[in-house]
Amino acid sequence: MAGMLTTLSTNPVLEAIQDGIYTLDAGGRVTYLNAAAERLLGISREAALGRPFQEVVPRPDGADAWEALLGVLEDREPRQYLESYASGGLPRHLAVHASPLDGEGVLVQFRDATSELETREQYARLLEAIRDGFVAVDSAWGIVYVNRAAGQLGVT
Numbered sequence: 001m002a003g004m005l006t007t008l009s010t011n012p013v014l015e016a017i018q019d020g021i022y023t024l025d026a027g028g029r030v031t032y033l034n035a036a037a038e039r040l041l042g043i044s045r046e047a048a049l050g051r052p053f054q055e056v057v058p059r060p061d062g063a064d065a066w067e068a069l070l071g072v073l074e075d076r077e078p079r080q081y082l083e084s085y086a087s088g089g090l091p092r093h094l095a096v097h098a099s100p101l102d103g104e105g106v107l108v109q110f111r112d113a114t115s116e117l118e119t120r121e122q123y124a125r126l127l128e129a130i131r132d133g134f135v136a137v138d139s140a141w142g143i144v145y146v147n148r149a150a151g152q153l154g155v156t
Contacts, residue, residue, distance in 0.1 A: 014032075014034050015034055015035050017036060018036055018111070019036055019109050019110060019111045020034065020036045020040040020041065020094075020108075020109070020110045020111065021033075021034045021036065021037055021107065021109050021110075022034070022048070022053075022057075022108050023101065023105055023106065023107050023108070024069075024073065024105055024106045025104065025105045026073065026104035026105055027052070028052050028053050028054070028070070028073060029050055029051060029052055029053070030048045030049055030050065030051055030052075030053055030056060030057075031049070031105065032049075033045045033048050033049065037110075040094070040110070040111075040112060041057060041058060042058070043056050043057070043058075053066075053069070058085065060083035060084055060094075061084050061085055061086050065081050065082070065083040065096065068081045068098065069096075069098050069106065069108065072098045072099070072100055072106050073100075073105075073106055077100070078097065078098065078099040079097075079098050080095070080096065080097050080098075081096050081098075082095060082096065082113065083096055083110070092114040093112070093113045093114045094110045094111065094112060094113060095111055095113035095116075096108060096109070097109045097110070127145070127147045128147055128148050130147060130149060131149055132149055133146075133149045133150030133151075133152075133153045133155060134146075134147040134149065134150055135147075135155055143155075
């Protein structure tokens, strides 16, 4: 694993990526943290490497996103989830994708999704404020959204 740490810590491609990236070994210990992860999570690489992620990665609010990450370690199936933070100088929302690595361990890629979620909430409020019924459908004509006015008209 030490060779992996050396290789990853000097990889200019991973360091240039704007998304945060960290890797965990099979025991959940941090084996790599890129510069964006340091910035987004507010933790230093030196303080994180070799330690269990629960000791160094800030704990999300609400539903336990850590359970999803532990699930990837256990069942080796990728997961996407949202982490939310109320305080601590972190982004309010992080979109996370955790994938098992060949062999053992997990790669966690994440980005600040705060502005995207705030924009989505603004559009939802706008659609709910429309007095006319509004229905959105997907490419197969399946209903994916019904505003309150359409719901009152019996559209489901």
